[in-house]
Amino acid sequence: EVQLVESGGGSVQPGGSLRLSCAASGFIFSSYWMHWIRQVPGKGLVWVSRINEDGSSANYADSVKGRFTISRDNAKNTLYLQMNSLRDEDTAIYYCARNTHVWGQGTMVTVSS
Amino acid sequence: QSVLTQPPSASATPGQGVSMSCSGSTSNIGNYSVNWYQQLPGTAPKLLMYSNNQRPSGVPDRFSGSKSGTSASLAISGLQSEDEADYYCASWDDSLNGWLFGGGTKLTVL
Numbered sequence: 001e002v003q004l005v006e007s008g009g010g011s012v013q014p015g016g017s018l019r020l021s022c023a024a025s026g027f028i029f030s031s032y033w034m035h036w037i038r039q040v041p042g043k044g045l046v047w048v049s050r051i052n053e054d055g056s057s058a059n060y061a062d063s064v065k066g067r068f069t070i071s072r073d074n075a076k077n078t079l080y081l082q083m084n085s086l087r088d089e090d091t092a093i094y095y096c097a098r099n100t101h102v103w104g105q106g107t108m109v110t111v112s113s
Numbered sequence: 114q115s116v117l118t119q120p121p122s123a124s125a126t127p128g129q130g131v132s133m134s135c136s137g138s139t140s141n142i143g144n145y146s147v148n149w150y151q152q153l154p155g156t157a158p159k160l161l162m163y164s165n166n167q168r169p170s171g172v173p174d175r176f177s178g179s180k181s182g183t184s185a186s187l188a189i190s191g192l193q194s195e196d197e198a199d200y201y202c203a204s205w206d207d208s209l210n211g212w213l214f215g216g217g218t219k220l221t222v223l
Binding site for chain 1 (some may be wrong): 148150156157158159160163169201203209210211212213214215216217
């Protein structure tokens with residue numbers, strides 16, 4: 001069974017950092033683009049970033065460019081999102097997704113003083 | 114500005130059919146395929162349709178998708194109470210160099 005499990009969410013003050021992880025299982029992780037998408041509770045979906053199969057190429061939404069870094073460890077079947085200089089508006093549920101088709105259950109990030 | 118526009122709400126009674134639209138531009142829907150997602154209350158989004166009109170395994174054929182020019186549509190026939198959810202369209206966008214989601218349509222089954 002294809003499964004994506006996010007972790008690493010929590011509460012952090014503005015300006016702080018957090019690293020999210022997404023553990024993948026049930027498929028050949030190294031064969032797929034992977035994405036992070038976020039959603040403020042009660043609001044719509046917003047794409048954050050994507051990374052190619054071997055980690056050599058990544059794209060970011062303008063709102064996070066220069067602050068967030070996506071990476072992956074294919075040996076560990078794990079996707080990461082390093083989030084620095086966090087802002088109040090980064091508060092959201094963060095989902096990882098395989099090819100935008102299969103989604104995890106999400107992890108909540110709250111940025112507040 | 115790149116935007117995918119969806120009506121905020123739709124409603125119908127059980128057994129009826131309903132259609133929801135997703136309007137974009139040449140930088141997204143006009144040149145790329147559309148995915149549709151269903152998000153039931155309190156759960157993660159689930160892929161409902163990909164490549165405009167392809168249903169993933171397990172999605173009932175009551176759901177259908179189409180695309181014409183810079184717009185796409187999702188149709189649901191034989192509406193059931195469990196179809197009450199938020200529905201989002203999405204497409205790659207050249208201007209953003211990233212994926213773009215619509216604002217979502219909240220479907221109410223009366």
